[in-house]
Amino acid sequence: MSKKAVSKINHFKNGLFTHIPAQMAMPGPPLGTQLGQLGVNIANFTKDFNLKTSVFRPGVPLPCHVTINPDRSYNLTINHPYHTYFLKQAAGVERGAMESTKEVVGLLTRKHIYEIAKIKSQDQYWQMVDLKDICEFLIDAAYTMGIRVVDSIDPEEYKEFLDNQREIVKEQKEELKAAREAKLLRTL
Structure with missing residues (x-):
């Protein structure tokens, strides 16, 4: 053997x-x-x-x-935090939109996108990627989350927008909770 x-x-x-x-x-x-x-x-x-x-x-x-x-x-x-974390932090929102094509949860400027791209370009995954491509990726990701990229933001209007958005989020959470409870009752 x-x-x-x-x-x-x-x-x-x-x-x-x-x-x-x-x-x-x-x-x-x-x-x-x-x-x-x-x-x-x-x-x-x-x-x-x-x-x-x-x-x-x-x-x-x-x-x-x-x-x-x-x-x-x-x-x-x-690595640095995920791009979604940065986008939500920069826009001042807790979560993305439930339907990104119909709902806008926050706004960012191109400068915000550029600064996030500079940070993410330091990560090993993004080191060989052009900064422009990272910015395009971030804009697409923001759109998917319901965050729109604009040229400028008026702070007073944006504060009012975020306050209204928080009310909408609260209503959506209550609707989801009610739907969950109704589903639970149907299964019993």
Whole structure:
């Protein structure tokens, strides 16, 4: 009988991709169990992550990619928050539109789009992409969310618009809650 030659298998090739709130990594579940399965020292990871994300406001969702080396050390890549987070923050809205083609939930200027594009261009995924293409992507994403890109915004009118929009959102949430409760009653 001849023995089969087995090559060394690297189980840690892909690592872990997850979203962790800035400065809020804790050794408990779900992050602790995910990293523990990969053999990472969780206490060191949380300390390292919280230190690296101290430049962000606490709680900002950050996409992170952790690759594990065979000696159980890790490489941590932290990207900027998602473009949707930036678009909602810049427009001053909590959520996107339920029907983006019929509803406008917020407004942004081209300058807002440009500034977001400059930030996102620092991420590894966007580094080789032209800034103009990133801006076009952001404009499309904003439109999909119900946020319109305009040349200028009057602050007083926009404040009034956002106040009206908050009332509409409140009504929509009540309608959704009523629909859920009606569906629950039908299933009983």
